[in-house]
Each structure stands twice: as C-alpha cells, then as structure tokens.
Amino acid sequence: MSLVVVLVFFGVAAGVIGKIKGSSFFLWFLIGFCIPFGGVLAAILYRFDRKEPLRRCPECNKVLALHVQVCTRCGRDLEWPEEALFER
Ligand SMILES: [Zn+2]
16 A cells, blocks of 8 residues: 555656656556656656757758757857747
C-alpha cells in the first residue's frame, strides 16, 4: 500500500514538472509512476517544449539554439544576440 503512495507521489512530481515545462501532465505522471526516480529525473532534465530561444547565424542563416556559441554549419563565433527567435 505504501509503495503505491510513493509511486503516486513520484508520478505527481514528474507530472507537475512536465506540465511546467509545457508537456503533458498525464504523460509525465505515467512516466514518474512507472519509473519512480528516473521519471522525475527525466522530467527535470527534459527540455522546455515551447519557447526555447533560438537565434540565426548571421553568416549562413542557420537557426541554432540561443546557447550555441559557435555555428555548427560554418564555424562562426556567435555573439549573444540582441533578440532571440522563438520560431521552430
Ligand atoms: Zn553559420
């Protein structure tokens, strides 16, 4: 009985974290419930689904994540952009 309570706790924890990050509460609840520690950990490490800031390389126009410092296509050093893109 207590095991179920612990599993539900992990499920809710993973679900809330997943929901905050723009994913499905129910999906992460199931993951947290089935894989107690791993599920919560995965939810914490899971990237934000929405509004991941992006930027465009001024040299070759490749769209990269904001935190990328060197363009993966042309190798140009990238400055911190004045405005980030939010398109995918
Ligand atoms: Zn580039």
